[in-house]
Amino acid sequence: MLELRELSCGYGAMRVVHGLSLSVGAGEIVALIGANGAGKTSTIRAIAGHIPPQAGSIVYQGADIGRWDPIRRVKAGIALAPEGRRLFKSLTVRENLVVGGYTRAKSGEAANIERVLALFPRLKERFDQPAGGLSGGEQQMVAIGRALMAEPKLLLIDEVSLGLMPKNVDICYEAIVRLKAEGLTIVLVEQNTERALAVADQVCVLESGRRVWHGPAAQARGNEELLGAYLGMH
Ligand code: ATP
Numbered sequence: 412m413l414e415l416r417e418l419s420c421g422y423g424a425m426r427v428v429h430g431l432s433l434s435v436g437a438g439e440i441v442a443l444i445g446a447n448g449a450g451k452t453s454t455i456r457a458i459a460g461h462i463p464p465q466a467g468s469i470v471y472q473g474a475d476i477g478r479w480d481p482i483r484r485v486k487a488g489i490a491l492a493p494e495g496r497r498l499f500k501s502l503t504v505r506e507n508l509v510v511g512g513y514t515r516a517k518s519g520e521a522a523n524i525e526r527v528l529a530l531f532p533r534l535k536e537r538f539d540q541p542a543g544g545l546s547g548g549e550q551q552m553v554a555i556g557r558a559l560m561a562e563p564k565l566l567l568i569d570e571v572s573l574g575l576m577p578k579n580v581d582i583c584y585e586a587i588v589r590l591k592a593e594g595l596t597i598v599l600v601e602q603n604t605e606r607a608l609a610v611a612d613q614v615c616v617l618e619s620g621r622r623v624w625h626g627p628a629a630q631a632r633g634n635e636e637l638l639g640a641y642l643g644m645h
Contacts, residue, residue: 412437412596413458413565417467420457421620426465427453428620435565435613440587440597442607442628445617451600452494454617455567458598459491460484471565486514488564494600495570496554500543504534507542507553511560519562527556530586548579555586566590568599572606584610608632 413435421427428450435441443451456462458469460481469477476484490511498507508527512520528535531552537545542553551571558566571587572580580603587597588610601607608614611628616637624637631637 412439412472413598414470415454415458415467416470418454418457418464418469419466420453420462420464422453422462426620428457428617430467431615431617431620431622432467433615433622433625435596435598437564437596438591438594439612440591440599440610441613441615442611443598443600443615443617444602444604444607445623447602448619449617450620451617452569453620455491455569455598455600456493458565459489459493459567461491482514485561485563488562489567490558490561490563490565491567491569492551492554492558493569494573496550498542498550498553498557501541503539504537504542504545504553505539507557508560511557512562515560515562520560523560523562527559530559530589531556531582533582546576546579548575548582551575551579551583552586555583559590563595565596565598568597571599571601572603580606 415431415433417430417432419426419429431454443454445451457464460479464477468475508524512523533549534552537549542550555568571583584606591597608628608631614628614631615622616624
């Protein structure tokens with residue numbers, strides 16, 4: 412589904428991700444984990460087309476998409492729930508969702524909204540309220556829902572649990588598991604390593620923009636040395 416080949420990216424002349432290779436199979440959940448500033452967000456932004464590769468390539472369903480603009484990537488099935496949610500705060504939940512589907516046929520809009528509300532029933536109560544008045548957890552649900560409105564095949568979620576109450580983290584992760592069961596491929600960025608490891612198939616650990624470990628999540632779950640060295644869990 413997605414392959415990063417020696418991807419380097421950053422901001423202007425500054426390089427923050429160095430030669431990252433990663434292969435994401437269809438239907439997998441891959442977790443990018445690592446400390447603050449490790450380059451997780453930059454990696455996900457490069458996949459979504461918000462920053463260009465400085466070197467290497469991004470191959471999606473066989474095509475090198477590294478120079479595609481973000482909208483072309485959305486149309487091809489890549490959608491991002493970004494760091495900080497970035498909702499249109501004065502627009503209602505419904506309007507935010509509608510915006511997320513702007514690349515898709517209007518005829519599918521109602522069904523897509525139903526799908527989001529089935530995934531996050533809490534949003535039904537908030538449907539006609541401005542998104543800016545919602546709790547952090549509800550806003551994350553809207554952000555994920557807005558990305559789903561684009562009918563993605565590859566869903567990118569940045570900082571799934573950051574700043575959320577544990578109950579809302581549960582809701583978001585239950586949704587992620589359901590979306591995987593529906594066949595979506597998901598790349599998520601997470602600072603809460605235990606949460607990510609619990610749902611991921613594969614884990615990629617970044618440190619200072621370099622991949623320092625990657626492999627099956629099951630292996631990471633049992634590898635205390637790895638967790639201790641890179642993630643500070645033990
Ligand atoms: P965090 O969890 O803090 O978001 P991260 O692993 O997602 O960390 P990035 O956000 O990708 O890491 O940041 C990697 C490096 O790039 C950091 O040194 C950061 O300061 C720098 N950086 C991020 N965004 C920009 C930007 N817009 N302009 C310049 N430098 C940036």
